[in-house]
Amino acid sequence: MKKWLTLIPLVGISLLSCEKLLPPTPADNEVLDGPMDGLSPTQLQIFLEGDEAFADIFSPQTGLGPIFVATSCAGCHVGDGKGHPFTTLTRFGNYTNGQFDHLLHLGGGQLQNRAIPGYTAETLPPEATGISRFTPPAVTGLGLLAAVPDETLLALADPDDVNEDGISGRVNYIHPPSFFIPSGWHYSDAQGRYIGRFGKKAAAVDLLHQTVNAYKQDMGITSDFDLQEPINYAVASHPTDPVADPELPAATVQSVVFYLRTLKAPVPRSQHDPQVAQGRQLFMDIQCGKCHVPTMKTGVSDIKALSEIEFHPYTDLLLHDMGAALDDGYTEGSAGTAEWRTPPLWGLGLSANAQGGSIFLLHDGRARSIEEAVLLHGGEAENSRNAFQQLSVQERNAIIQFLESL
Numbered sequence: 067m068k069k070w071l072t073l074i075p076l077v078g079i080s081l082l083s084c085e086k087l088l089p090p091t092p093a094d095n096e097v098l099d100g101p102m103d104g105l106s107p108t109q110l111q112i113f114l115e116g117d118e119a120f121a122d123i124f125s126p127q128t129g130l131g132p133i134f135v136a137t138s139c140a141g142c143h144v145g146d147g148k149g150h151p152f153t154t155l156t157r158f159g160n161y162t163n164g165q166f167d168h169l170l171h172l173g174g175g176q177l178q179n180r181a182i183p184g185y186t187a188e189t190l191p192p193e194a195t196g197i198s199r200f201t202p203p204a205v206t207g208l209g210l211l212a213a214v215p216d217e218t219l220l221a222l223a224d225p226d227d228v229n230e231d232g233i234s235g236r237v238n239y240i241h242p243p244s245f246f247i248p249s250g251w252h253y254s255d256a257q258g259r260y261i262g263r264f265g266k267k268a269a270a271v272d273l274l275h276q277t278v279n280a281y282k283q284d285m286g287i288t289s290d291f292d293l294q295e296p297i298n299y300a301v302a303s304h305p306t307d308p309v310a311d312p313e314l315p316a317a318t319v320q321s322v323v324f325y326l327r328t329l330k331a332p333v334p335r336s337q338h339d340p341q342v343a344q345g346r347q348l349f350m351d352i353q354c355g356k357c358h359v360p361t362m363k364t365g366v367s368d369i370k371a372l373s374e375i376e377f378h379p380y381t382d383l384l385l386h387d388m389g390a391a392l393d394d395g396y397t398e399g400s401a402g403t404a405e406w407r408t409p410p411l412w413g414l415g416l417s418a419n420a421q422g423g424s425i426f427l428l429h430d431g432r433a434r435s436i437e438e439a440v441l442l443h444g445g446e447a448e449n450s451r452n453a454f455q456q457l458s459v460q461e462r463n464a465i466i467q468f469l470e471s472l
């Protein structure tokens with residue numbers, strides 16, 4: 067059961083009896099999971115169904131595999147926060163002469179490194195040259211990010227760097243899956259591609275797209291939206307698992323999407339601390355806020371609690387060239403191999419709670435501190451990183467303290 071659900075009974079018991087034996091209950095702004103305010107009782111009910119499905123552990127009897135990476139959504143997105151490197155997954159393809167091939171015929175683009183009994187797990191084929199490791203991001207506040215109209219992203223984008231600030235964010239145009247239903251504000255280009263916004267390369271158009279992919283690629287679970295099992299092409303007979311497809315009904319997938327849409331956004335802390343205020347000012351002064359955009363606003367939404375809300379994610383949801391050090395030679399959609407979608411920085415200070423007491427930042431978790439993550443910024447962020455390096459130790463600490471308060 068989720069922490070926020072246990073709060074009430076725990077408080078009740080502690081007043082009566084073994085108060086000193088119970089661990090201190092974390093404050094509400096220290097916990098990531100939990101619904102946003104303003105949901106109706108019916109909406110809260112669907113949230114709870116989605117919460118349960120998100121934690122559901124699959125077994126070979128319930129359709130896991132035949133090949134897979136993990137057995138539940140919550141197993142990688144622990145407490146809805148960032149994942150530990152243990153839960154990192156691998157994507158691959160072949161990059162030759164500017165052409166990227168996801169090697170679908172060899173089981174790409176995602177490696178399923180585990181298999182149910184009697185089946186063979188995948189290994190990386192020798193053809194794979196572009197290999198990227200993705201550490202799970204936090205999944206809180208995504209409903210707000212999903213409700214920002216495309217026109218906001220297009221207005222932030224500056225693909226040709228017309229304003230000559232060295233920063234040229236752009237959207238990732240992708241061919242959406244057949245089940246994608248565009249809303250009034252979704253924009254498509256002349257080739258019928260839509261703007262991706264979820265995933266490290268912004269390759270998923272919406273939360274349903276991301277969720278259906280996760281069920282299939284991460285756990286080998288088919289659903290009404292996608293009936294195809296992941297298959298190990300290195301095994302001649304291409305066996306699928308014995309459970310009939312679809313292994314999950316559309317309603318369960320939809321409840322998980324609803325859960326993701328209505329998970330509360332991280333709540334900032336220590337906002338009146340003068341060092342935090344100084345850090346925020348410096349963060350904006352050295353252009354960090356050009357990509358990690360502090361404020362966004364949702365459009366009209368079918369969920370009232372998500373409608374026309376101003377919020378503070380510290381992302382522009384755009385792709386940026388981050389330089390050679392972060393170029394894995396792997397890509398998705400129209401993103402370049404060095405391009406990554408700006409990750410939101412809200413919740414950054416709570417990363418360690420979900421990552422086993424340490425932090426693992428950037429797409430593959432390679433940065434072991436906020437400072438290291440910043441120092442690995444290159445490409446479009448090079449000027450900003452240089453400016454960070456020129457700050458005094460006290461000023462750099464103020465920025466870090468500000469980021470830890472988000």
Ligand code: HEC
Binds near residue numbers: 138322326
């Ligand atoms: C093996 C670990 C793993 C499992 C299991 C897993 N995820 Fe993820 N999740 C990730 C990783 C890694 C990413 C980043 C993927 C990408 O960039 O495409 C991610 C990304 C996401 C995102 C996008 C977040 C963002 O900010 O763009 C959502 C939403 C999400 N997962 C939901 C789910 C759901 C729902 C399930 C279960 C159906 C699930 N995940 C299962 C590892 C996992």
Ligand code: HEC
Binds near residue numbers: 356409427428436
């Ligand atoms: C050109 C756009 C851009 C600018 C400018 C920029 N960032 Fe980033 N930032 C990114 C992208 C993209 C990533 C993800 C890179 C990756 O995962 O490999 C990132 C990642 C991060 C992370 C790690 C987040 C996580 O969850 O792993 C931190 C912390 C961060 N940036 C802080 C800063 C600070 C502080 C500055 C100013 C000195 C700054 N950034 C300037 C685009 C930018």
